[in-house]
Amino acid sequence: KAGVTQTPRYLIKTRGQQVTLSCSPISGHRSVSWYQQTPGQGLQFLFEYFSETQRNKGNFPGRFSGRQFSNSRSEMNVSTLELGDSALYLCASSQPAGASTDTQYFGPGTRLTVL
Amino acid sequence: GQNIDQPTEMTATEGAIVQINCTYQTSGFNGLFWYQQHAGEAPTFLSYNVLDGLEEKGRFSSFLSRSKGYSYLLLKELQMKDSASYLCAVRDTDSWGKLQFGAGTQVVVTP
Numbered sequence: 001k002a003g004v005t006q007t008p009r010y011l012i013k014t015r016g017q018q019v020t021l022s023c024s025p026i027s028g029h030r031s032v033s034w035y036q037q038t039p040g041q042g043l044q045f046l047f048e049y050f051s052e053t054q055r056n057k058g059n060f061p062g063r064f065s066g067r068q069f070s071n072s073r074s075e076m077n078v079s080t081l082e083l084g085d086s087a088l089y090l091c092a093s094s095q096p097a098g099a100s101t102d103t104q105y106f107g108p109g110t111r112l113t114v115l
Numbered sequence: 116g117q118n119i120d121q122p123t124e125m126t127a128t129e130g131a132i133v134q135i136n137c138t139y140q141t142s143g144f145n146g147l148f149w150y151q152q153h154a155g156e157a158p159t160f161l162s163y164n165v166l167d168g169l170e171e172k173g174r175f176s177s178f179l180s181r182s183k184g185y186s187y188l189l190l191k192e193l194q195m196k197d198s199a200s201y202l203c204a205v206r207d208t209d210s211w212g213k214l215q216f217g218a219g220t221q222v223v224v225t226p
Binding site: 031042045048055056058090096102103104106107108109 | 148157204217
C-alpha cells in the first residue's frame with residue numbers, strides 16, 4: 001500500500017506571498033492531520049480533517065487554513081507568508097476506525113523556506 | 116492542555132541498551148505514541164500504549180504508567196542506524212486526530 005504523499009517537497013517563497021501544500025493520505029484513510037515542525041518549537045499541530053470537515057484546530061493564526069476533498073486528499077494554505085513560517089510541514093493520515101489504536105502515519109513533508 | 120517532557124539528548128554505544136523517558140501532564144488521555152525521526156525525514160511510527168504495561172516489538176519496547184503520567188521507550192542491541200530523534204506524543208480524549216508532541220530526544224549511537 002502506498003504511503004502518505006506530499007507535494008511539493010520543497011518550496012521557496014518570499015514574504016507576503018501565499019502557498020498551497022497538498023497531501024494524499026494512505027488509501028482508505030479518512031483522517032488527515034497537519035503539523036508544523038521547526039527547530040525551536042518542535043512538532044506542532046495545525047488542524048485535522050475528517051470527511052471534509054475540520055475536527056480540530058491548533059493555536060495558529062487565521063493565515064493558516066486547510067480543506068479536505070471527497071477523496072480524502074487535503075490541502076493547506078498559508079497566506080501573507082512571514083519569515084517565521086519557514087518550516088517542515090508534515091501531513092499524517094489515519095483511518096480512523098474509532099479505536100484508540102488508530103495510528104497516524106506521516107508523509108515526507110514539504111520544506112517551506114520564506115525569504 | 117498538555118505538557119510533555121523528555122530528555123534532550125542521550126548517548127550510548129553500539130550493542131548497548133538505552134531507555135528514553137517521557138512524562139506528561141494532561142487533562143485527558145487516549146494513548147501515547149513513540150515515533151522515530153531521522154534528520155531530514157518524516158517521523159515513523161514505533162509503538163503505541165493506551166493501557167498500563169509493557170509492549171514489546173522486536174528490539175524496541177514501550178512502557179506506560181497512566182497513574183504516574185510516565186512512559187519509556189527501551190531500545191535494545193543498539194545499532195548505528197538507531198541514531199535519530201525519538202518523539203513521545205500524547206493523544207487527548209477529545210482530540211482524536213491531534214497529537215501533542217514532546218521536543219524529542221536525540222539519541223547518538225557511538226561505535
